[in-house]
Amino acid sequence: xxxxxxxxxxxxxxxxxxxxxxxxxxxxxxxxxxxxxxxxxxxxxxxxxxxxxxxxxxxxxxxxxxxxxxxxxxxxxxxxxxxxxxxxxxxxxxxxxxxxxxxxxxxxxxxxxxxxxxxxxxxxxxxxxxxxxxxxxxxxxxxxxxxxxxxxxxxxxxxxxxxxxxxxxxxxxxxxxxxxxxxxxxxxxxxxxxxxxxxxxxxxxxxxxxxxxxxxxxxxxxxxxxxxxxxxxxxxxxxxxxxxxxxxxxxxxxxxxxxxxxxxxxxxxxxxxxxxxxxxxxxxxxxxxxxxxxxxxxxxxxxxxxxxxx
Amino acid sequence: xxxxxxxxxxxxxxxxxxxxxxxxxxxxxxxxxxxxxxxxxxxxxxxxxxxxxxxxxxxxxxxxxxxxxxxxxxxxxxxxxxxxxxxxxxxxxxxxxxxxxxxxxxxxxxxxxxxxxxxxxxxxxxxxxxxxxxxxxxxxxxxxxxxxxxxxxxxxxxxxxxxxxxxxxxxxxxxxxxxxxxxxxxxxxxxxxxxxxxxxxxxxxxxxxxxxxxxxxxxxxxxxxxxxxxxxxxxxxxxxxxxxxxxxxxxxxxxxxxxxxxxxxxxxxxxxxxxxxxxxxxxxxxxxxxxxxxxxxxxxxxxxxxxxxxxxxxxxxxxxxxxxxxxxxxxxxxxxxxxxxxxxxxxxxxxxxxxxxxxxxxxxxxxxxxxxxxxxxxxxxxxxxxxxxxxxxxxxxxxxxxxxxxxx
Numbered sequence: 001x002x003x004x005x006x007x008x009x010x011x012x013x014x015x016x017x018x019x020x021x022x023x024x025x026x027x028x029x030x031x032x033x034x035x036x037x038x039x040x041x042x043x044x045x046x047x048x049x050x051x052x053x054x055x056x057x058x059x060x061x062x063x064x065x066x067x068x069x070x071x072x073x074x075x076x077x078x079x080x081x082x083x084x085x086x087x088x089x090x091x092x093x094x095x096x097x098x099x100x101x102x103x104x105x106x107x108x109x110x111x112x113x114x115x116x117x118x119x120x121x122x123x124x125x126x127x128x129x130x131x132x133x134x135x136x137x138x139x140x141x142x143x144x145x146x147x148x149x150x151x152x153x154x155x156x157x158x159x160x161x162x163x164x165x166x167x168x169x170x171x172x173x174x175x176x177x178x179x180x181x182x183x184x185x186x187x188x189x190x191x192x193x194x195x196x197x198x199x200x201x202x203x204x205x206x207x208x209x210x211x212x213x214x215x216x217x218x219x220x221x222x223x224x225x226x227x228x229x230x231x232x233x234x235x236x237x238x239x240x241x242x243x244x245x246x247x248x249x250x251x252x253x254x255x256x257x258x259x260x261x262x263x264x265x266x267x268x269x270x271x272x273x274x275x276x277x278x279x280x281x282x283x284x285x286x287x288x289x290x291x292x293x294x295x296x297x298x299x300x301x302x303x304x305x306x307x308x309x310x
Numbered sequence: 311x312x313x314x315x316x317x318x319x320x321x322x323x324x325x326x327x328x329x330x331x332x333x334x335x336x337x338x339x340x341x342x343x344x345x346x347x348x349x350x351x352x353x354x355x356x357x358x359x360x361x362x363x364x365x366x367x368x369x370x371x372x373x374x375x376x377x378x379x380x381x382x383x384x385x386x387x388x389x390x391x392x393x394x395x396x397x398x399x400x401x402x403x404x405x406x407x408x409x410x411x412x413x414x415x416x417x418x419x420x421x422x423x424x425x426x427x428x429x430x431x432x433x434x435x436x437x438x439x440x441x442x443x444x445x446x447x448x449x450x451x452x453x454x455x456x457x458x459x460x461x462x463x464x465x466x467x468x469x470x471x472x473x474x475x476x477x478x479x480x481x482x483x484x485x486x487x488x489x490x491x492x493x494x495x496x497x498x499x500x501x502x503x504x505x506x507x508x509x510x511x512x513x514x515x516x517x518x519x520x521x522x523x524x525x526x527x528x529x530x531x532x533x534x535x536x537x538x539x540x541x542x543x544x545x546x547x548x549x550x551x552x553x554x555x556x557x558x559x560x561x562x563x564x565x566x567x568x569x570x571x572x573x574x575x576x577x578x579x580x581x582x583x584x585x586x587x588x589x590x591x592x593x594x595x596x597x598x599x600x601x602x603x604x605x606x607x608x609x610x611x612x613x614x615x616x617x618x619x620x621x622x623x624x625x626x627x628x629x630x631x632x633x634x635x636x637x638x639x640x641x642x643x644x645x646x647x648x649x650x651x652x653x654x655x656x657x658x659x660x661x662x663x664x665x666x667x668x669x670x671x672x673x674x675x676x677x678x679x680x681x682x683x684x685x686x687x688x689x690x691x692x693x694x695x696x697x698x699x700x701x702x703x704x705x706x707x708x709x710x711x712x713x714x715x716x717x718x
Contacts, residue, residue: 006573010544013540014540129593144572144574219537221537264545265544280504280531
C-alpha cells in the first residue's frame, strides 16, 4: 500500500486545525499588534463549552446529528464570552502601554484560564471523554477518513470562505481592514475602533471554538492543557503564513501540519537520519521549517513587509 | 493610564498565582487520630492531579488505609501513624521538592512513592542523604535499584530505596514470552515515549522478543505532550505488524490505540503496568477490545490475602478506585510500619534518636504476608515476589488472562 496519500491527509487534517486556531492570532495581531497568548485557552474553553452542552443541556443519548450544531453554538458562546471578557478586562486597560505589558498579561491569563478549568470544571483534572459521531470510517482508494475528521474537513474551508466574505464585503469587515492599516485615521473617518477590536477578538474566538469541537471529535477527549501546545503551534502557523494575513494563517497551518506529518513518516528513511525521524522530533522539524521561512522570507509566506514589526 | 495598567498586570498575575497555589493545598489529609504517644508520619509522593491522578489517588488512599488499620489494631505500641500526601504531578522537579519537604519533617520515618521512575530518580539522593527510607509501589525501572549498568553489572546505589513492584527487566520479557508463546504473534511494532519507564520497558521487551524469534517491523518514539499520532498509526498499518508494543503510560496509550485502530490496523496494542488503568479503556474507546497489558503481581481480587484489603477499602468509602498499585501501596506502607515496629521493639518500646537510619536498616529484613503475597526485599531493595499477570480488555474492563512467574 502506498502510504503517502494517507500521510498527506493526516497532515492536512492536523494543519486545518492549526489553521482554525491561527486565524484568531492573526486577526488580533493584525488589528492591535498584540500576540494573544491566551488564545490557545480560548480554544480549550470552547471545547469545554461544547462538552457542557452535551452533558448538561441535551437529554441523554441525543444523536450527534442534532447534538453537534447545538454543541457548536455552546462552544462559540463560551469562547466568545471568554475572548470578549479578556479583551475588556485584561487587554483594553493596557492599550497604549508598552508592548511587553499586554504580552505578560496574556501569559498570566493563559495560566489563569487553565487553572480555572482545572479547578472548577467537574473532573477536569484529567482528560474528559468527548462524544463521538457514529459511523464510518470512509475509504477513498488507499485513504481512510474518520467520521469525526469529516467535520474538520468541511469546517475549515467553510469558515475560511465565510471569513473572507465578511472581511472583504461587509461594512464591518472593511472597517477592520481600515483599522488594521491605520487605527488613528480610521477613527477620524468615523470607524468605531473599539467595536472593531472587540469584533476581531470575537471572530477569532468563533474559529477557535470550531477548532476546539474538531479537536474533541478527532481525538475523543479534551483536557485543560490541550490549548497550550496547540496554541503555540497555531501561533507558529500564523507567523509562518505571515502574521496579520487571514489566508496566510490557514496556509501556514496546513503547511505546518503536513510538514510535521511527513517528517514523522519519512525523515527516518533518509540514511543517517533514523534517529531524528520519530514523532517526538516532529516539533523540532516544524520549528526548523519556521526558521528557514523566516530567514528567507521574514514576512512569512503571504505576509507583507511592514516597517515596524514587533 | 500607567497606574491603571500596573494594577491590571498585578491583578492578572496575582490571580494566576492564587490559582496555582490553590492546587498545592488540595491534598492535605490529616484525619489520623492522635490518641497520645508518639506520632509517626508516613509520607506519600504521587501524582494526585494531572494525567496520572487516577493511579496516584489509588496509592494515596491505600497508604491511608494501611495507616488507619495499624492505628485501629494498635499494631505498634505507643505509636500513632498519620499520612502526609504530596502531589508530584508526575514531574521530577516537583518530586524532588516534595522529597526535601518530607525530609524536613522530623516525624516522617518513611515515604511511599513515587509512581514514576523518572520522578524516583530525582528523589533517591535526597532521601538517601537523610537516611529516610523510600518504598515505591510502582517504579519498575531496573536502574533505580541495580544501577545504570544493571544489564551487565548490578550495583546498588541508594541503600534507602526499596520497592514492592517488580522491574521492567522482568515485565518486558514476560510480555514478549506471552506474545510469542501464547498469542502466537511474530511481528511487532515498538513505540515508546522516551521516558525512563517507557523506553526501559520497550528495550527489555524488544530484546526478549527478538531472542524468541520474533521480528521488529518498526520502532517509533512519541512526544508525550502530543495527541496526534496519525502519522505513526499510518506507519503501523503499512508495516504489516501483527501487534504493537507500547512503552509508556495510559494518557498517551489510549489515544494511540484508538488512532492505530482508526487507521485500519486491527491489531492489539500491548503495554506494561503503565497502561493497566480503567482510564486507558476510557480513552481508547470501544476499539480497545483485545488490547493487552502486563502488570506486576497477581490480580488483587483473586489473592486470598487481598480479600481483606478490598473489603476494608470499600468500608472506608474512598471516592477513587485503588487502581493498579493499591495492593502494592498498602504493602509498601505496611513494610514501613513493620520496620518501625521492629525499631521500637528493639528500643524498649520507644523511638530511638536515629530512628530514620534504624528504620532503613530494618527494612532490609522485613518479611510478612501482604496484600500482594509475600513481601520481602533482596540485596538490591527489589521485591522478591516476581509474579506478573497479563490482562486483556474485554467488554470495557481489564480481565486477567494469565498469571505467572517470569523465568529468564
